[in-house]
Amino acid sequence: MESLGIIVAFYLLSAIAVGGAIGVFLASDLIRALAFLVLSFIATAGLFLTLSGDFIAIAQILIYAGAIPVLIVFAVMLAPLAGRNNGNGLYLVPGLALGAAVAVTVAFVAVDVEWNELSGALLAERDFATTAGAIGDALVGRYVLAFEIASVLLLAALIGAIVLVREDEAT
Amino acid sequence: MTVDLAHYLTVSGLLFGVGISIALAKRNAIAVLMGIELMLNAVNLSFLSFSRFSGAFAIKDNPLDGHVFVVFVLTVAAAEAAVALALSVLIYRRRETVDLDRINLLRW
Numbered sequence: 001m002e003s004l005g006i007i008v009a010f011y012l013l014s015a016i017a018v019g020g021a022i023g024v025f026l027a028s029d030l031i032r033a034l035a036f037l038v039l040s041f042i043a044t045a046g047l048f049l050t051l052s053g054d055f056i057a058i059a060q061i062l063i064y065a066g067a068i069p070v071l072i073v074f075a076v077m078l079a080p081l082a083g084r085n086n087g088n089g090l091y092l093v094p095g096l097a098l099g100a101a102v103a104v105t106v107a108f109v110a111v112d113v114e115w116n117e118l119s120g121a122l123l124a125e126r127d128f129a130t131t132a133g134a135i136g137d138a139l140v141g142r143y144v145l146a147f148e149i150a151s152v153l154l155l156a157a158l159i160g161a162i163v164l165v166r167e168d169e170a171t
Numbered sequence: 172m173t174v175d176l177a178h179y180l181t182v183s184g185l186l187f188g189v190g191i192s193i194a195l196a197k198r199n200a201i202a203v204l205m206g207i208e209l210m211l212n213a214v215n216l217s218f219l220s221f222s223r224f225s226g227a228f229a230i231k232d233n234p235l236d237g238h239v240f241v242v243f244v245l246t247v248a249a250a251e252a253a254v255a256l257a258l259s260v261l262i263y264r265r266r267e268t269v270d271l272d273r274i275n276l277l278r279w
Binding site: 006007010014017019021022024025027030032033037040041044047048050052053055056059060063064067068071072074076077078079081082085086087088089090091092094095096098099100101102103104105106109110111115116117118122123125126128131134135138139145146150153154156157158160161163164165 | 173175179180182188190191192195196197199202204206210215216219220223225226227234235236238239246247248251258259261264268269270274
């Protein structure tokens with residue numbers, strides 16, 4: 001992709017996404033960390049848009065930047081005595097070392113490997129105007145079994161969450 | 172100057188590394204969950220960039236397999252977040268803390 005707008009958008013959104021993720025680590029309050037997390041997710045949705053994934057970008061904003069933060073805020077607010085301290089535990093140094101090692105390894109492999117990459121006209125074939133219709137066709141066509149299993153998984157998670165936090169009146 | 176697969180994979184790797192650091196280093200169970208969500212998100216980014224750039228998956232009539240995979244990852248992430256937060260509320264109700272260093276019931 002050579003267009004200047006895409007290049008500027010990529011670097012800007014990547015900086016916001018990674019900076020937001022680091023903000024989650026550094027924030028002292030859990031709710032502030034959550035705000036940084038939402039910032040990072042929205043920037044990642046922008047990166048999805050530069051990859052021509054409009055449906056995924058909107059789903060990302062709806063689910064990751066909308067629904068999951070609401071759940072997390074509920075969990076934080078329902079546990080008032082637990083505190084909102086976003087402190088570090090016993091594994092700060094190993095955690096940082098492992099994270100840095102993974103990041104450096106992935107970056108090195110990504111730059112070093114000669115990827116079988118599309119370019120020019122073949123790449124332009126993947127400039128989709130919209131992807132929602134094709135994704136829907138694939139979901140109820142080729143991937144219909146996985147689609148059904150995902151619906152059962154969601155139902156199980158729904159029932160499981162309700163059963164777990166239900167007040168037990170019998171005992 | 173151009174943006175290609177390596178750039179997106181590098182950003183994905185950085186996000187994943189920060190997510191691992193958060194998931195391992197934080198003491199609060201909810202902060203650990205945030206780290207896991209960041210890691211899933213980084214994986215979604217690499218799925219979409221391979222779907223766009225890679226010639227290895229150039230299936231003529233199904234160019235959007237990577238996108239379908241991301242839809243399933245989103246589903247699983249939503250289910251996982253709901254169950255994990257229900258568990259943390261439950262642990263809080265029993266022990267009045269979600270501090271992972273102090274939840275050691277299973278310690279031998």
